[in-house]
Amino acid sequence: MRKVLAIVMAIMLAAITFAGCAKPADQSATADAAKSNGKKIFMSSAYYTAPYGAPLQQAVKDKAAELGYEIQIVDGEANADKQLSQFKTAVADGYDALIYWPGDTASTPPIVEYLNSTGLPWVALNTMVDDSILDKVPCMVCSDEVEIGRALGRLILEYFEKNPSDTKNVAYIEGSPGSSYTTHLTEGINEIIAASDVVILNDHMYSEYDPSKAMTIMDDLLTKFGDKIDLVVTQDGGMFQGAYNAISAAGKLGQFGIICQGQDLIVKEKLESGELYASVAQDPYREGSLSVEMLDKLIKGEKVEQWVVNPTGPIYKADIPNYTWF
Amino acid sequence: MKKHTLDKDYIGTFLIRNAVSMMLLVFVVAMIFTKRSFFTADNIVNIINECSVYGVTACAMTVAIICAEFDLSASSVFAWSTVLFVICCNAFGIVAAFFITLASGAVMGAFNGILVAKVRIPAFVATLGTMTAIKGLAYVVTDAQPINTSNETLYAIGQFNILGITIAPIVFALVILIFIWFLKYTRFGRNIYATGGNYEVARLSGINVEFSKFIIFVLLGVCAAISGMLYCSRIMAGWAPYGGDLSLYCVAATVIGGTSLLGGSGGVHRTIIGVLLMAVLFNALTLLGVDGSMQKFIRGLVLITVIMFDAMANLRKRV
Numbered sequence: 003m004r005k006v007l008a009i010v011m012a013i014m015l016a017a018i019t020f021a022g023c024a025k026p027a028d029q030s031a032t033a034d035a036a037k038s039n040g041k042k043i044f045m046s047s048a049y050y051t052a053p054y055g056a057p058l059q060q061a062v063k064d065k066a067a068e069l070g071y072e073i074q075i076v077d078g079e080a081n082a083d084k085q086l087s088q089f090k091t092a093v094a095d096g097y098d099a100l101i102y103w104p105g106d107t108a109s110t111p112p113i114v115e116y117l118n119s120t121g122l123p124w125v126a127l128n129t130m131v132d133d134s135i136l137d138k139v140p141c142m143v144c145s146d147e148v149e150i151g152r153a154l155g156r157l158i159l160e161y162f163e164k165n166p167s168d169t170k171n172v173a174y175i176e177g178s179p180g181s182s183y184t185t186h187l188t189e190g191i192n193e194i195i196a197a198s199d200v201v202i203l204n205d206h207m208y209s210e211y212d213p214s215k216a217m218t219i220m221d222d223l224l225t226k227f228g229d230k231i232d233l234v235v236t237q238d239g240g241m242f243q244g245a246y247n248a249i250s251a252a253g254k255l256g257q258f259g260i261i262c263q264g265q266d267l268i269v270k271e272k273l274e275s276g277e278l279y280a281s282v283a284q285d286p287y288r289e290g291s292l293s294v295e296m297l298d299k300l301i302k303g304e305k306v307e308q309w310v311v312n313p314t315g316p317i318y319k320a321d322i323p324n325y326t327w328f
Numbered sequence: 329m330k331k332h333t334l335d336k337d338y339i340g341t342f343l344i345r346n347a348v349s350m351m352l353l354v355f356v357v358a359m360i361f362t363k364r365s366f367f368t369a370d371n372i373v374n375i376i377n378e379c380s381v382y383g384v385t386a387c388a389m390t391v392a393i394i395c396a397e398f399d400l401s402a403s404s405v406f407a408w409s410t411v412l413f414v415i416c417c418n419a420f421g422i423v424a425a426f427f428i429t430l431a432s433g434a435v436m437g438a439f440n441g442i443l444v445a446k447v448r449i450p451a452f453v454a455t456l457g458t459m460t461a462i463k464g465l466a467y468v469v470t471d472a473q474p475i476n477t478s479n480e481t482l483y484a485i486g487q488f489n490i491l492g493i494t495i496a497p498i499v500f501a502l503v504i505l506i507f508i509w510f511l512k513y514t515r516f517g518r519n520i521y522a523t524g525g526n527y528e529v530a531r532l533s534g535i536n537v538e539f540s541k542f543i544i545f546v547l548l549g550v551c552a553a554i555s556g557m558l559y560c561s562r563i564m565a566g567w568a569p570y571g572g573d574l575s576l577y578c579v580a581a582t583v584i585g586g587t588s589l590l591g592g593s594g595g596v597h598r599t600i601i602g603v604l605l606m607a608v609l610f611n612a613l614t615l616l617g618v619d620g621s622m623q624k625f626i627r628g629l630v631l632i633t634v635i636m637f638d639a640m641a642n643l644r645k646r647v
Contacts, residue, residue, distance in 0.1 A: 074617050086563070180569070
């Protein structure tokens with residue numbers, strides 16, 4: 003038994019050593035894609051493992067490689083204190099520029115203050131910073147989340163215009179309580195539908211961007227409201243997938259419309275099949291790519307807009323070729 | 329010849345028993361030679377500051393594990409404390425906020441203690457329930473929104489440092505000293521070892537085992553509240569999802585340090601090694617340019633390796 007344990011441990015230690023010493027994939031990609039300019043970018047991603055994070059981070063890597071930068075991306079685990087510490091480590095290690103994807107708005111002031119104190123060029127990405135320090139951010143690359151909500155709201159009104167019914171009842175599934183994205187989308191939707199006779203049937207139902215939770219919520223909504231539902235709206239493609247599965251399992255596909263936000267492959271597939279009325283664009287790949295573009299300009303001392311907006315708008319079946327899908 | 333065998337056994341046992349300390353040493357030495365930026369004052373201070381906030385709760389979790397219990401709700405008490413502390417700072421000022429948050433942590437810990445020690449609900453189930461309830465409370469009170477404070481005294485405390493060492497490591501050091509004294513030099517501390525080692529024997533020996541179990545949860549609640557307040561001093565904000573990984577971090581640091589999950593042995597001094605190893609490892613992987621996904625993998629491997637060492641040490645003990 004002791005021999006077995008010793009062998010297992012030896013293998014693990016060897017694996018740790020090799021993994022630790024392995025050259026980061028991003029650096030080799032940099033070497034392949036363009037001649038390195040010798041500068042290093044460090045990114046702390048609050049939502050490293052989120053579905054939206056994967057294409058965004060890939061875009062950051064791709065753009066950095068294209069422009070000749072070395073890049074390291076670490077998981078901030080939505081922990082502001084950890085992110086602050088990661089930036090301090092990166093600064094101690096001589097990184098030349100920084101990308102900050104905050105976990106939430108409220109905790110951004112001390113980190114923004116620290117990033118400014120380093121004197122290094124940096125950009126904020128995806129999540130908006132707190133209003134109190136908005137003017138201290140050299141460049142913020144993110145979507146206008148309220149505008150995405152408005153686009154969803156306009157799609158809701160448009161759907162009911164094209165599909166008239168006695169009632170205009172919406173079942174609405176949201177992301178995470180308190181996240182700026184969730185809050186702002188709901189704000190935008192409410193702003194547009196406020197003057198209409200559209201009714202959101204349910205109170206806040208949060209699936210935390212988890213398709214399986216969205217499926218459970220949709221099951222519950224179907225049980226509670228049944229035939230009263232005229233339209234289902236979800237805040238992203240993952241949640242759409244969960245809701246779609248629940249509707250499909252209940253045999254209710256086609257009995258009401260579905261609208262969502264997102265550019266996931268499932269969204270593309272259901273747009274093509276006509277089961278999804280429309281989606282709203284928020285391109286993570288473009289967002290990630292833009293952040294490195296802006297950072298590159300800051301490194302070169304060029305001027306950039308303080309808020310670079312990731313474009314949004316409705317996506318219908320006919321628009322599919324104009325967008326990237328992930 | 330016999331003496332030689334004994335020495336070999338002694339060395340083998342010593343190496344396995346102190347595997348984590350040696351891993352830490354090897355890591356540090358390897359990093360000093362690999363990365364020039366590792367052994368700089370700024371980076372060392374950064375490591376110490378980083379690990380101290382969670383370290384405070386890890387000390388209390390160690391005591392709980394010695395008593396053969398653990399607390400899943402520590403992360404929720406932490407999150408609730410950040411929320412309550414920020415609200416109270418904005419409403420009543422920092423002094424009142426400190427005492428209210430501390431008392432709230434103690435009450436939540438006491439509630440867990442009653443459920444486990446008096447009502448005899450297994451800690452896993454009891455603290456799983458309170459974890460969800462307390463997190464929910466934090467969401468309800470804040471309407472799920474993150475909140476921040478611009479309290480100047482809190483900001484000054486957050487910025488205070490001696491040669492870069494902030495308030496968190498100072499508090500962490502104090503907590504370590506208190507717990508070491510408590511476990512080693514008080515009768516109550518020794519009762520916790522006895523309770524964790526063998527509950528029935530401890531009870532039949534006249535030890536108030538229920539009180540021992542009750543008090544460790546109170547300590548955990550208080551320490552989670554202190555960690556929450558320290559966290560607030562660094563980021564000036566509170567939110568229900570904060571500290572989601574705290575409970576598992578504390579258990580991992582305790583186990584890595586060498587305290588057995590079976591209870592009855594271990595100590596806070598060991599947990600310091602566990603906390604430091606995790607912080608050094610995290611820092612080293614970042615400095616080595618290891619990507620986020622690979623970092624998770626390596627951290628998991630280290631945890632498994634350490635548990636294997638622990639298993640080996642236990643086998644040696646039995647042989």
